[in-house]
Amino acid sequence: MIYERVALIGLGLIAGSMGLRMKRDGLVGEVVGTARSAETRDVAVALGLCDRVTEDAAAAVAGADLVVLCVPVGAMEDVAAEIGPHLAPGTTVTDVGSVKRAVIEAVAPHLPAGVHFVPAHPLAGTEHSGPRSGFPELFERRWCLMTPGAETDPDAVSRLSDLWTAMGSRVDRMDPDHHDLVLAVTSHAPHLIAYTMVGVADDLGRVTDSEVIEYSAAGFRDFTRIAASDPVMWRDVFLTNKDATLEILGRFTEELFALQRAIRTGDGAMLHDYFTRTRAIRRGIIEAGQDIDAPDFGRSTGR
Amino acid sequence: MIYERVALIGLGLIAGSMGLRMKRDGLVGEVVGTARSAETRDVAVALGLCDRVTEDAAAAVAGADLVVLCVPVGAMEDVAAEIGPHLAPGTTVTDVGSVKRAVIEAVAPHLPAGVHFVPAHPLAGTEHSGPRSGFPELFERRWCLMTPGAETDPDAVSRLSDLWTAMGSRVDRMDPDHHDLVLAVTSHAPHLIAYTMVGVADDLGRVTDSEVIEYSAAGFRDFTRIAASDPVMWRDVFLTNKDATLEILGRFTEELFALQRAIRTGDGAMLHDYFTRTRAIRRGIIEAGQDIDAPDFGRSTGR
Incomplete structure (x- = not known):
């Protein structure tokens, strides 16, 4: 005991x-x-x-x-x-x-x-x-x-x-400050981004709610799961880890603009290199034992 | 047959x-x-x-x-x-x-x-x-x-x-054009965003790779899964669904700036209302049968 x-x-x-x-x-x-x-x-x-x-x-x-x-x-x-x-x-x-x-x-x-x-x-x-x-x-x-x-x-x-x-x-x-920075990267900024994307989808009059929901594909489904988290808890997280979250979001916006520019100019090599690099991080997470690698995302446990 | x-x-x-x-x-x-x-x-x-x-x-x-x-x-x-x-x-x-x-x-x-x-x-x-x-x-x-x-x-x-x-x-x-717009919202923009966030995490010298990976929390883990998708396939998606993707990303950036501003000014009511609204979309996806609602994310099927 x-x-x-x-x-x-x-x-x-x-x-x-x-x-x-x-x-x-x-x-x-x-x-x-x-x-x-x-x-x-x-x-x-x-x-x-x-x-x-x-x-x-x-x-x-x-x-x-x-x-x-x-x-x-x-x-x-x-x-x-x-x-x-x-x-x-x-x-x-x-x-x-x-x-x-x-x-x-x-x-x-x-x-x-x-x-x-x-x-x-x-x-x-x-x-x-x-x-x-x-x-x-x-x-x-x-x-x-x-x-x-x-x-x-x-x-x-x-x-x-x-x-x-x-x-x-x-x-x-x-260290507490280091904790807050690491979590801003791995959790707080991703949550805000997911909330934002789900909000955008909800706003789009041209794509009706029912279609967005009915045909929600892998990317969006994962975002909605994150964006369904407790509103009070997350409001408090952002208000109390303000500086680190805003810093990471600033970096994120910079990077997103670079990728948008590559899409606009048709720079396929830049996109391919970027996506290849991000793949390696995923492998690291699986190896670190922080997620499972089941091919069906555990879907078989569902109804 | x-x-x-x-x-x-x-x-x-x-x-x-x-x-x-x-x-x-x-x-x-x-x-x-x-x-x-x-x-x-x-x-x-x-x-x-x-x-x-x-x-x-x-x-x-x-x-x-x-x-x-x-x-x-x-x-x-x-x-x-x-x-x-x-x-x-x-x-x-x-x-x-x-x-x-x-x-x-x-x-x-x-x-x-x-x-x-x-x-x-x-x-x-x-x-x-x-x-x-x-x-x-x-x-x-x-x-x-x-x-x-x-x-x-x-x-x-x-x-x-x-x-x-x-x-x-x-x-x-x-209709094919409508398909491309719906998918830009539900899949293509979310994938680009996930790629971006994982790229930002990878870039941050102050937060070492190993820490980001080791302590990767729920939000980031889901992003890395999305961002591990096939680089060639996704390069082609963005290059060939350019207009719809860029339009949605433009809306996304606008909305993200509004949320960042709420964090900066301490507008907790705005954040709380926003997060409450996004929660409802998730419920719709579960009801539409497009995802499972297992409390452990199917983790029990893992090693």
């Missing part, structure tokens, strides 16, 4: 998946959950995401040796202010936010001395949200990036690392 | 999948294949994609009642010129190109009178290419869009439609 009592603050996809996994594998003594919505709390109990729920976050953290902040990044500060006075020395506080610098600035000032703050970000998720969307295998083979400060108690860091490892993750440490 | 002898010109992912499916289900009497590369021809015979191969396209079409052009769009004209003189009246010629107007202009002038030309585009594929990448279920539940002219023999059209239906596809008819 890695922790005696874990408090999940917020009960969406990530918290639900953590709860199911921790309980399934007996990783912790008790899972206490809380969420603002009464309906969410009821669902969480009914689905067994946690052993019991409390109405407010302050009650949830009482007696917990691990507190996990699973709310959107923009809600972290309020939650930290609410639970801060109720945290006992020796408690570990962590989070699962997609942005790390902004979360550290929002949460750290509210934590009393003697509390170990170990920010973390599991690189896992689906386009679904809410307590019903969790499943215990979500973190299997996914990275969990931890960004603790140099002064953080090493034992608290390694205990949390043990929990993530037990939930199936591979754990690594990173 | 829908056709006596089918000639597959070009033996990549689409032709290979057609050959495997037609043979598995006994849809045609004989499948003859040809490809420029001797290695591809050997692999096609070894894997049973076709019953026999010929060294050149002219020999492959001899005695065929269906000829399927499965080469990149930019190679269609040369192939049509080569086989034209060898086509018997009554033969049906079709293709599987992702662009329809350019293929019609490239192929039609080379076909003798009495040959039925029925352009088609199966909306199916993976990021893999070549004869080893085919599998018989590729077309299952996917659309095949046919764009025959008004003067085309209805029996020839419905016979080809029967073949695609038997291979698992849903078949629809469309």
Whole structure:
């Protein structure tokens, strides 16, 4: 048993998946959950995401040796202010936010001395949200990036690392600012781009909705999956990782213009070279074990 | 048996999948294949994609009642010129190109009178290419869009439609120019965007290749899959569907700038509304049966 009592603050996809996994594998003594919505709390109990729920976050953290902040990044500060006075020395506080610098600035000032703050970000998720969307295998083979400060108690860091490892993750440490830049490239900018493309398709009066949807081909289908992600979570990601995201989008626009120009001028050699280079990155991802290479995209598991 | 002898010109992912499916289900009497590369021809015979191969396209079409052009769009004209003189009246010629107007202009002038030309585009594929990448279920539940002219023999059209239906596809008819616009939105522009984003990630010296690959999160992983598609095929798509693609990319850039501005000015309400709207499109795609909704993205089928 890695922790005696874990408090999940917020009960969406990530918290639900953590709860199911921790309980399934007996990783912790008790899972206490809380969420603002009464309906969410009821669902969480009914689905067994946690052993019991409390109405407010302050009650949830009482007696917990691990507190996990699973709310959107923009809600972290309020939650930290609410639970801060109720945290006992020796408690570990962590989070699962997609942005790390902004979360550290929002949460750290509210934590009393003697509390170990170990920010973390599991690189896992689906386009679904809410307590019903969790499943215990979500973190299997996914990275969990931890960004603790140099002064953080090493034992608290390694205990949390043990929990993530037990939930199936591979754990690594990173500087928070570097984390935010890497994620801007690999996740935040791609999400904004997917949102944009799906919005464009929706706007085009000449191509009716039903056609775009009915005949949606591989490229667009993948974009819609990304663009179906939780609106509140992603609004907060962009507002709190603003600089890195805007920098990457600037680079993206530059590059897109170069490719558009090659299309306009009929420069087939440039296009071919570019597309050949991008293919190699995909091979690297398969080799790094970060995706599967099934020829049918796993379609056979569908209805 | 829908056709006596089918000639597959070009033996990549689409032709290979057609050959495997037609043979598995006994849809045609004989499948003859040809490809420029001797290695591809050997692999096609070894894997049973076709019953026999010929060294050149002219020999492959001899005695065929269906000829399927499965080469990149930019190679269609040369192939049509080569086989034209060898086509018997009554033969049906079709293709599987992702662009329809350019293929019609490239192929039609080379076909003798009495040959039925029925352009088609199966909306199916993976990021893999070549004869080893085919599998018989590729077309299952996917659309095949046919764009025959008004003067085309209805029996020839419905016979080809029967073949695609038997291979698992849903078949629809469309005007070629309209097809090219719809596909620019749903496939061509998204592919170029994915290529661009993967190229940007590759360029960024500050974020090393290994980190981008190692920690590649959901958004970027999907982009790399798209951007791993066949470089020759996609070069030809962009060069031959230039106008529609550039128009959609222009709209995309406009929209992306509006979202970037919302991020820069901290307009969370605009972002939230936008992301909520794009979510609805995804629901439509699931309801239209064009994708699966498995919570783990089919990951469980992986290693």
